[in-house]
Amino acid sequence: MRLLCDHMLGSLARWLRFIGYDTAYPEPGPDRSLIERARAEDRILLTRDKELASRVPGSVQIRSDDLEEQIREVAERLPLRLVDPLSRCSLCNEVLVSAVPEDVKGLVPEGVRVRHHTFWRCPSCGRVYWQGSHWDKMIARLHDLDLPRAP
């Protein structure tokens, strides 16, 4: 399941990437380019725009401004699953590659580097991820949402 968020849904796009979905989040542009991209890349369109949602079959209209509500709205319509957290860059949707502490010397605080064995790095923007307190918080929120896990 590949997704496409309109420009009003930046937090939702980052969240969906975090749980493992290939989620496009294009620059602001005409509705026509969103529709074309959804079709060309076989993505489900998530949009705040009621009129746009009504024009695109299979799209999901998001009504709330609140991220957790938005996730619930998506989960009501789509079979949302915890696919593979920390598999994609939240910022650019790129698939992350794993790295060892040696690889991230100078890229993360030294205290973090010595306490973790595994890191993930975005080949596009270079951002480094690890299972720190932010990750724990995200996972806890996911458990609160009670999404089924991918088999």
Ligand SMILES: [Zn+2]
């Ligand atoms: Zn990135």
